Amino acid sequence: MVRGIYIHIPFCNTKCPYCDFMSFVSDNPKLINDYVETVLTELEFHMEHNYRFYIETVYFGGGTPSVLEPWQIVKIIEFIKENINHQKDLEITVECNPETYRYEAFKILKDAGVNRISIGNQSFLEKNLETLGRKHKPKDTFEMIESAVKAGIRNINVDMIYAIPGQSFNDLKEDLEIYTSLPVTHISAYMLTAYEGTQFGNLIDNNIISLPDEDTSSKMFLMVDEFLEEKGFKRYEVSNWAKDGFSCRHNLLYWTHGEFLGVGVSAWSFVENRRFGNERNFENYMEKVKNGKLPVAFEEYIDRNEYIKERIFLGLRLRNGVEIDILNKKKVEELLKNGYAEKENGRLILTRKGVLVINEIVRYLLN
Ligand code: SF4
Incomplete structure (x- = not known):
């Protein structure tokens, strides 16, 4: 039974130096709209399969889904609600970058059923944001949280990165104090990783910057875990902490072998013991769907x-x-x-x- 749908939106305003997600910079409205239509076409193809659907969660991830106009997200949600068997109590999450949506956008999304947002904040200290190549300011995230709450979206995740070059334990404590002072229900905190092929990966390979050593990173994890637990955020997964009743239902599907369908460039699915992944190349993805084909590039069967x-x-x-x-x-x-x-x-x-x-x-x- 397919219980979740993931929609991948690959566009971003800038490319962060540590990022290895399938994302690229674009604000071209025509390209973005074309992509939304292609995602809808891919969803239609999946409808022709005899999958059994009873959807509990829809997750817009990326990339930066909030690069889309809110009505484009609403169009996809409406398609899903009209065509796919789903629970009344759907969890619908949209990942947002701090400098994008405000009250009007959230109001439109809330009315369409969005009840959870995940903000790609990463840190509230300007020096960390600068090291991470993030363009937003701490005040952007404060404004975003305030406007989401005002629009009625109260289930809010804020992402955090720690073990950043140059970060001290005091910096981390200061960041944690700000995170836990906010009206949010969930914090995803990731240790910074320098993936091969990213700008950060290259800087580290060439000894231009260095990450904290293993011992410091481990101590930072312990500090994050103890601090968040003390403030009522329980760790339910190695990088995720939530207030009671606010664990992310969509991500729990991934970790408990729930079936889900991933739609869009590079998206992964797990249905009926089959794991399959879409084309990672944007042009190939668009071309395949436009030619009436499912854009699957890889598949494997999961045996016992x-x-x-x-x-x-x-x-x-x-x-x-x-x-x-x-x-x-x-x-x-x-x-x-x-x-x-x-x-x-x-x-x-x-x-x-x-x-x-x-x-x-x-x-x-x-x-
Ligand atoms: S905003 Fe997110 S997806 Fe986009 S480049 Fe930065 S980390 Fe990657």
């Missing part, structure tokens, strides 16, 4: 073995953990003995110490 492996590595990311029954008993005992994990209701749950070395634990359990 692979499914169990994924259950383990996805489950360990979650506060809820993974069923001990599917794990090697001896290895579980080792993890418990060394304080990397705890047992709760037949599930193995990583401790903070375990979260810090999650990749090593996954490899240990899977080998």
